[in-house]
């Protein structure tokens with residue numbers, strides 16, 4: 117394990133830079149998934165790599181009603197959309213375009229899209245509904261990248277980033293701390309961010325997925341994850357940095373925010389809504405003197421069905437969305453009730 121003892125000094129410097137460039141709020145960002153299967157399927161850290169090979173990827177799609185119900189929830193709970201994502205090859209371009217159009221009608225905002233490398237032609241098609249593209253780059257160390265993403269080279273993402281400039285789209289990338297990257301790799305990461313003029317980075321900590329080679333791996337320490345975030349904040353004062361957390365790592369939130377993160381993600385926000393864990397996230401954010409935007413614990417008093425009725429979708433889809441939404445809300449209310457009973 118490398119020495120991260122300089123992390124506190126870096127955090128102090130990073131915090132100063134953060135306050136010079138951003139306000140003191142922190143948002144929760146939700147990644148909305150459209151499938152649980154992927155055509156690539158062999159990235160060694162990924163949950164989707166544990167899915168049965170014989171499963172047809174297109175059959176792993178979520179229903180449109182479930183996806184759209186989730187976007188309605190995100191909007192009213194004050195969550196930003198980290199990105200709309202899913203396994204590569206799960207959706208045909210027509211299906212995706214139609215979904216993006218429906219999502220745009222709900223959110224009234226363009227979203228980030230993370231669906232693997234996107235061709236120039238498709239970027240143009242999705243342009244009315246997206247503000248940027250996310251490259252799931254994971255690591256920039258070329259040797260490590262080959263090991264952890266054997267069938268997902270960086271080159272096509274680099275091409276997408278270049279093409280996105282022509283359409284004035286923003287660019288984001290992902291980075292997973294704890295897979296084997298070393299501190300000296302920071303220069304490679306910084307060079308990549310500069311070359312492709314990256315606006316946003318998602319800095320996750322490895323989640324050892326059952327059934328993958330990382331199953332028994334040690335999770336990165338909070339100092340280690342904070343080190344990468346602080347280094348990025350110092351090098352790139354205005355870069356949008358999102359930190360990934362997990363339900364077993366709430367106590368590191370203040371450190372990751374102080375290191376210069378703008379937002380939090382990677383939390384099972386619907387499943388754990390209203391629980392002690394969700395409350396813990398909001399509390400931890402305040403420990404870093406940041407105002408938590410939106411809520412992981414309170415459901416707004418609104419007429420959900422009225423909002424759905426106003427959408428231009430077919431009646432059958434609207435009815436299905438209402439049903440899905442009610443299932444989500446029921447579970448969320450139950451969580452709140454159970455938490456209050458404790």
Ligand code: SF4
Nearest residue numbers: 154156157158159162
């Ligand atoms: S391409 Fe993405 S979704 Fe597919 S296996 Fe790799 S990391 Fe998982």
